[in-house]
Amino acid sequence: xxxxxxxxxxxxxxxxxxxxxxxxxxxxxxxxxxxxxxxxxxxxxxxxxxxxxxxxxxxxxxxxxxxxxxxxxxxxxxxxxxxxxxxxxxxxxxxxxxxxxxxxxxxxxxxxxxxxxxxxxxxxxxxxxxxxxxxxxxxxxxxxxxxxxxxxxxxxxxxxxxxxxxxxxxxxxxxxxxxxxxxxxxxxxxxxxxxxxxxxxxxxxxxxxxxxxxxxxxxxxxxxxxxxxxxxxxxxxxxxxxxxxxxxxxxxxx
Amino acid sequence: xxxxxxxxxxxxxxxxxxxxxxxxxxxxxxxxxxxxxxxxxxxxxxxxxxxxxxxxxxxxxxxxxxxxxxxxxxxxxxxxxxxxxxxxxxxxxxxxxxxxxxxxxxxxxxxxxxxxxxxxxxxxxxxxxxxxxxxxxxxxxxxxxxxxxxxxxxxxxxxxxxxxxxxxxxxxxxxxxxxxxxxxxxxxxxxxxxxxxxxxxxxxxxxxxxxxxxxxxxxxxxxxxxxxxxxxxxxxxxxxxxxxxxxxxxxxxxxxxxxxxxxxxxxxxxxxxxxxxxxxxxxxxxxxxxxxxxxxxxxxxxxxxxxxxxxxxxxxxxxxxxxxxxxxxxxxxxxxxxxxxxxxxxxxxxxxxxxxxxxxxxxxxxxxxxxxxxxxxxxxxxxxxxxxxxxxxxxxxxxxxxxxxxxxxxxxxxxxxxxxxxxxxxxxxxxxxxxxxxxxxxxxxxx
Numbered sequence: 001x002x003x004x005x006x007x008x009x010x011x012x013x014x015x016x017x018x019x020x021x022x023x024x025x026x027x028x029x030x031x032x033x034x035x036x037x038x039x040x041x042x043x044x045x046x047x048x049x050x051x052x053x054x055x056x057x058x059x060x061x062x063x064x065x066x067x068x069x070x071x072x073x074x075x076x077x078x079x080x081x082x083x084x085x086x087x088x089x090x091x092x093x094x095x096x097x098x099x100x101x102x103x104x105x106x107x108x109x110x111x112x113x114x115x116x117x118x119x120x121x122x123x124x125x126x127x128x129x130x131x132x133x134x135x136x137x138x139x140x141x142x143x144x145x146x147x148x149x150x151x152x153x154x155x156x157x158x159x160x161x162x163x164x165x166x167x168x169x170x171x172x173x174x175x176x177x178x179x180x181x182x183x184x185x186x187x188x189x190x191x192x193x194x195x196x197x198x199x200x201x202x203x204x205x206x207x208x209x210x211x212x213x214x215x216x217x218x219x220x221x222x223x224x225x226x227x228x229x230x231x232x233x234x235x236x237x238x239x240x241x242x243x244x245x246x247x248x249x250x251x252x253x254x
Numbered sequence: 255x256x257x258x259x260x261x262x263x264x265x266x267x268x269x270x271x272x273x274x275x276x277x278x279x280x281x282x283x284x285x286x287x288x289x290x291x292x293x294x295x296x297x298x299x300x301x302x303x304x305x306x307x308x309x310x311x312x313x314x315x316x317x318x319x320x321x322x323x324x325x326x327x328x329x330x331x332x333x334x335x336x337x338x339x340x341x342x343x344x345x346x347x348x349x350x351x352x353x354x355x356x357x358x359x360x361x362x363x364x365x366x367x368x369x370x371x372x373x374x375x376x377x378x379x380x381x382x383x384x385x386x387x388x389x390x391x392x393x394x395x396x397x398x399x400x401x402x403x404x405x406x407x408x409x410x411x412x413x414x415x416x417x418x419x420x421x422x423x424x425x426x427x428x429x430x431x432x433x434x435x436x437x438x439x440x441x442x443x444x445x446x447x448x449x450x451x452x453x454x455x456x457x458x459x460x461x462x463x464x465x466x467x468x469x470x471x472x473x474x475x476x477x478x479x480x481x482x483x484x485x486x487x488x489x490x491x492x493x494x495x496x497x498x499x500x501x502x503x504x505x506x507x508x509x510x511x512x513x514x515x516x517x518x519x520x521x522x523x524x525x526x527x528x529x530x531x532x533x534x535x536x537x538x539x540x541x542x543x544x545x546x547x548x549x550x551x552x553x554x555x556x557x558x559x560x561x562x563x564x565x566x567x568x569x570x571x572x573x574x575x576x577x578x579x580x581x582x583x584x585x586x587x588x589x590x591x592x593x594x595x596x597x598x599x600x601x602x603x604x605x606x607x608x609x610x611x612x613x614x615x616x617x618x619x620x621x622x623x624x625x626x627x628x629x630x631x632x633x634x635x636x637x638x639x640x641x642x643x644x645x646x647x648x649x650x651x652x653x654x655x656x657x658x659x660x661x662x663x664x665x666x667x668x669x670x671x672x673x674x675x676x677x678x679x680x681x682x683x684x685x686x687x688x689x690x691x692x693x694x695x696x697x698x699x700x701x
Contacts, residue, residue, distance in 0.1 A: 054610075054614050055614075056610055057606070057610070077613070077619070078610060078613040078614055079613040079614075079615075079616050079617055079618050079619065079622075081614075082613070082614055082615055082616035082617075083616045087614075088614050090611070090614075093611065094605075094607045094608050094610070094611035095608075096608050096611065096612065096625070096626065096629055097629055097630070097633070098628065098629025098630055098631070098632035098633050099625050099626070099628070099629035099632070103625075104612075104615075104625070107617055107621065107625065108612075108615035108616055108617055111615070111616035111617045111618065111621070112615075112616040143629070160615065164615065164616070
């Protein structure tokens, strides 16, 4: 049982006009096995939260803490965070020309586990996971994300989640741009990891659609860089019907 | 200037991938430049004044460091600074011949002072002949080794002659310490399939200029590969000319420049006859203060060369501050009736987003950088097709990276053992998994 704890997190990004605050005091506690949906309108800071947790250099933490079982996550480098068990499925995965998917996956697995996976079981595990995500085996020979369609990139992200078995996975708008079939395949992948491991999931999404496939235990509504409302799955239903208007209206008057 | 331009289908010049515009010209720079066809070539040293560094073909070169090879006083060099050893395939013949042998000097003509001095100076030449229809069963290795302890300005001459319908691979290896101006003549007669690899792996202090002159007969196929790693100054001028229709040349280059090294390659592909194909792909990495690479790729499609298909590409990856890459593709087209013509040049630094992506998967920074650099070269290395050269190149790149990665060692705390050794393939099966060819082929680079 692990806990990822975010306390009063403030984050800025550097702009031409100087530092611009994006997150203004985020509090979240995620335990193993829990799925938290973070919802909110564009520009509310959802992706900033994801990248800040992963340690992207563009985002500056101005105050607050993030701990993983008491360990200071913010003091860790990007790769240390991943090795500590954090995983970020990116909204826009990056192309790495000339590095094959299989080499990349095996290198990542070796880094996370601290030792190279036994070749025979590894290949089986990899091809099995690819098969379940309806990824052709020729995928493993392609360069990472190069020439991948939007749906292929997202499946590749979830493939990594399945193979790397993180303690906490942050899924940054994994559903955006997917058609219904691809959304189902990706969601099934996430659910498989949820069933087979104790992963805690932070599911960041603009739409409620993915929540039909991945059931959240908690829903947090992000507005203007902080959590504006929290609740159970019923909150997602309410958002589905009402949209974000009432939050935006209150945000404007505040 | 004519306003009516006949446009043939498929004619394209791909500029979409070009970056670093300051270093990317299209034949019209600040200084008026005549056609490459008008550039002087001659076997007579007297036709080439000693370069000052202001000449178009020497403007990127450290002429003071190359100066001993210009033989300013006499026009010839008398040194014996290198030893040439050949281990030939059983089907391939090797001879040492006098300089007046009629077979020498048939492929092109010297195009600069160093090349003319090389032609004027060599006492005897090495001739490697692949007999007609012979298929070499092994690689033929030519080792050009600097004689220890001295840097005597020296000239050498090698002719690789593939007779009609023959097939062979010749690897020329340059090692040791030398001050050398070299001519490599490559004659591929009708229907020959020839691969020539030239590896420059000199010891520190070496200075090397080399004129590679390739001529292709009807339906001949030549793969010309340059690998430059060691030596203070290495300046290569590979020329390829088509003497018969249906010829195809693939010119590949890999270079890795460290602090203080100057690595220059000036290519010229002369499409003088119809229906020939050329592909030029050079990739280089640079690291350290004063590392300097130069790539100039001239392609000339003469009026007669209808049906030409050509594409050239240069990519440079700058790994540290203080390094400089010059990249100048030039394409001259005198006929619109061609299959296709394009070029692309890009010079970039490490992509921080790539590093972030890899590190976000737990891969330490040093290993992530290694992956990116390996990936940068992987596709090209896979095209070489000569296993021992590929393996040696991969090893050499690893060594180069090990050197630079120490600079970053403090930045990444590597836990869980030595990852670099963990991802070294130990068995053929693993090798197969780790080294599968990248999905992208050079064809995909085309516009």
